[in-house]
Amino acid sequence: MSAQDQAAGLRKWADLQRQQRGDEAPPEAVDAPGPMAYQEPIVPGAAAMTPPVTPPAPKTPLMVVGLPADEPAQVRKVSARLGQWAALGRAWAKDPADWDIRIVMPDAPALAELSQTHRRWALWVSSDAEAFGRMYHVVKQLHQHNGPQRLLALHEPHLPRQGLLENLRQAADRYFGIELLLLAR
Known part of the structure; x- marks a missing residue:
């Protein structure tokens, strides 16, 4: 069994699992041309990287x-x-x-x-x-x-x-x- 056939089989299996749970397939699974496609890493925005602001202590x-x-x-x-x-x-x-x-x-x-x-x-x-x-x-x-x-x-x-x-x-x-x-x- 080739690596491409194995990856395609895993994608089909994952899609079937998502459909049974009622989830949609993630966009990278649908749009990906093949198993070797490069995907950009997800980097959180600056707002997500700032520490949470604690409210001031009551006076x-x-x-x-x-x-x-x-x-x-x-x-x-x-x-x-x-x-x-x-x-x-x-x-x-x-x-x-x-x-x-x-x-x-x-x-x-x-x-x-x-x-x-x-x-x-x-x-x-x-x-x-x-x-x-x-x-x-x-x-x-x-x-x-x-x-x-x-x-x-x-x-x-x-x-x-x-x-x-x-x-x-x-x-x-x-x-x-x-x-x-x-x-x-």
């Missing part, structure tokens, strides 16, 4: 109260402070880009629901002369509207722990049962 929500409005400048202020803590080696601060910073008003109608849904909350503490009164009022509103019971104190780096921050921490705990976390530098 961690950080709900922030104590800022006047939900503006990009306020979000940048919080992000910058987180970046300063990250630069000091605080692993929990992560990369500021990993946070989804949301400014929340302390009297928001959905505050109780938000406090149940989100675990990470922060209170922005300003350092001006009226800061204690404003922050006390914010903490009081959080208590009145069933807000979070634990907040991280976010503040400028120069603000000492003794004084405003410690007084605010004590008042939040004593009068409203809210824990205000102060971080040592």
Whole structure:
């Protein structure tokens, strides 16, 4: 039996198998002039060779109260402070880009629901002369509207722990049962 007869017999057998399964014959089997015909190798296109793109990791929500409005400048202020803590080696601060910073008003109608849904909350503490009164009022509103019971104190780096921050921490705990976390530098 010659090589050409053997190849033709194999092609017929393969075609018969495909027909029984319901497949069509591949184009190279139909168009090929003989067993020695050269076929171009199939090379995947550039799109098939690029590695798959992994979706970005979801950002961690950080709900922030104590800022006047939900503006990009306020979000940048919080992000910058987180970046300063990250630069000091605080692993929990992560990369500021990993946070989804949301400014929340302390009297928001959905505050109780938000406090149940989100675990990470922060209170922005300003350092001006009226800061204690404003922050006390914010903490009081959080208590009145069933807000979070634990907040991280976010503040400028120069603000000492003794004084405003410690007084605010004590008042939040004593009068409203809210824990205000102060971080040592």
